[in-house]
Amino acid sequence: MSKEKIITAIDIGSSKISTIIAALTDNKISVIGVSGNVPSQGIKKGNVVDIDDAVQAISNSLERAERMAGVSVSSAFVTINGSHLETLNSHGVVAVSHQGAEITNEDVARVTEAAQAVSLPSTREIIHVIPRDFMVDGQDGIRDPIGMSGIRLEVETNIIHGSATAMRNLAKCVEQVGVEVEDMVYVGVASAEAVLTDTEKDLGCLLVDVGGGTTSVIAFHEGSPVYSDVLPIGGKHITSDLAIGLRAHMEASESIKIKLSEERESLSPLERDMNSEDLDVSGFGLDMEKVPKKLLYGIIDARLNEIFSLIALEIKKADLQGKLPAGLILTGGASLTSGIERIAKYVLKAPVRIGYPKGVTGLIDEIEGPAFAATVGEVIYGSRLIRSGSLLSFEAGRGKIGNILSRLLEKAKSFLP
Ligand SMILES: Nc1ncnc2c1ncn2[C@@H]1O[C@H](COP(=O)(O)OP(=O)(O)OP(=O)(O)O)[C@@H](O)[C@H]1O
Numbered sequence: 001m002s003k004e005k006i007i008t009a010i011d012i013g014s015s016k017i018s019t020i021i022a023a024l025t026d027n028k029i030s031v032i033g034v035s036g037n038v039p040s041q042g043i044k045k046g047n048v049v050d051i052d053d054a055v056q057a058i059s060n061s062l063e064r065a066e067r068m069a070g071v072s073v074s075s076a077f078v079t080i081n082g083s084h085l086e087t088l089n090s091h092g093v094v095a096v097s098h099q100g101a102e103i104t105n106e107d108v109a110r111v112t113e114a115a116q117a118v119s120l121p122s123t124r125e126i127i128h129v130i131p132r133d134f135m136v137d138g139q140d141g142i143r144d145p146i147g148m149s150g151i152r153l154e155v156e157t158n159i160i161h162g163s164a165t166a167m168r169n170l171a172k173c174v175e176q177v178g179v180e181v182e183d184m185v186y187v188g189v190a191s192a193e194a195v196l197t198d199t200e201k202d203l204g205c206l207l208v209d210v211g212g213g214t215t216s217v218i219a220f221h222e223g224s225p226v227y228s229d230v231l232p233i234g235g236k237h238i239t240s241d242l243a244i245g246l247r248a249h250m251e252a253s254e255s256i257k258i259k260l261s262e263e264r265e266s267l268s269p270l271e272r273d274m275n276s277e278d279l280d281v282s283g284f285g286l287d288m289e290k291v292p293k294k295l296l297y298g299i300i301d302a303r304l305n306e307i308f309s310l311i312a313l314e315i316k317k318a319d320l321q322g323k324l325p326a327g328l329i330l331t332g333g334a335s336l337t338s339g340i341e342r343i344a345k346y347v348l349k350a351p352v353r354i355g356y357p358k359g360v361t362g363l364i365d366e367i368e369g370p371a372f373a374a375t376v377g378e379v380i381y382g383s384r385l386i387r388s389g390s391l392l393s394f395e396a397g398r399g400k401i402g403n404i405l406s407r408l409l410e411k412a413k414s415f416l417p
């Protein structure tokens with residue numbers, strides 16, 4: 001690929017809409033337009049609840065990024081999120097078409113298609129089919145079987161599917177802004193692209209994107225995703241707990257929460273419990289000047305405890321206990337909440353780090369925080385699809401079953417090394 005291509009990614013979050021426009025060259029993704037913090041409207045817990053409001057917010061975010069980049073965007077990658085998302089692991093088997101000869105691209109496409117032959121109700125739509133492991137004549141652990149000899153080809157895949165209605169409504173919002181949806185990407189898949197190292201994915205880890213209205217989870221084992229889920233709980237719940245506890249407005253509670261997290265707490269659990277300092281909250285419109293930090297920690301810790309206890313249940317549900325030695329990687333805006341690493345470590349008894357997005361260059365000042373993991377990761381994901389030449393538009397894929405299949409197969413192939 002010699003010519004520069006432009007790629008656009010929009011992350012439609014419950015708190016903010018962020019857009020990145022990047023120029024794609026052979027080995028670099030250079031951000032040329034960005035809009036990080038347009039407040040979200042019409043989106044609750046990852047789902048569209050008011051199309052007009054959502055369209056307005058998406059349009060504001062896109063326009064800002066377009067102005068900065070000096071380009072007009074006609075198509076974009078879009079994240080999908082919400083507790084309607086589910087995963088399953090599925091197995092496919094085919095006979096290699098030209099026996100004795102080499103396994104071809106087409107055989108890989110057929111076996112991935114065979115793995116998709118799971119019975120999902122018509123209300124569900126497949127978002128990702130990710131090949132995890134190929135087997136040739138019984139030999140497993142094969143990452144890329146193309147070019148090998150064999151008779152029987154098998155694949156283990158991880159399938160991520162969502163509510164067809166939720167996906168249609170999201171697409172509708174983006175189309176009303178005059179932008180074609182190139183592809184939808186699950187927030188967990190996107191964030192993982194920007195945040196996880198290959199070692200973490202190989203060893204086994206859990207990526208947790210704690211946003212405003214959702215906590216999106218994706219587990220990796222032996223290099224590939226094995227499980228995903230979205231919990232309808234996030235940073236906004238911490239803010240509203242503080243609002244109730246302090247009898248304050250949401251805006252004031254949000255500012256207090258952020259101010260506390262900016263102090264980069266390094267207290268041990270006991271010191272945190274015993275802390276007798278106050279936080280200066282003058283100027284936040286409360287009828288008090290100071291609030292005891294111990295009170296704030298108490299409110300925040302209770303909600304964080306709940307979030308990580310739910311994640312512990314997810315790990316159990318997915319049968320992943322003991323299979324995540326690289327531990328938890330926390331990202332998303334609310335991963336900056338004061339004390340979050342300590343509580344995650346305490347509840348899950350696993351190593352924990354905060355994941356900042358990496359992998360793009362250019363105008364990145366506005367998108368360096370963990371809140372932008374999904375947007376940055378979406379650009380990286382989309383770039384790989386474009387580079388591998390395997391892009392077929394989302395809308396083109398809607399029309400005919402054949403097209404839907406080829407879109408999914410091409411996407412699946414892009415996960416191959
Ligand atoms: N410094 C900080 N300390 C604590 N919380 C923070 C900080 N910065 C942002 N947050 C919280 O992060 C949340 C927003 O995160 P993010 O921008 O990742 O959400 P989103 O992607 O819009 O939402 P979602 O992914 O749930 O749809 C808000 O609840 C906000 O209060």
Ligand SMILES: [Mg+2]
Nearest residue numbers: 013211332374
């Ligand atoms: Mg998000």
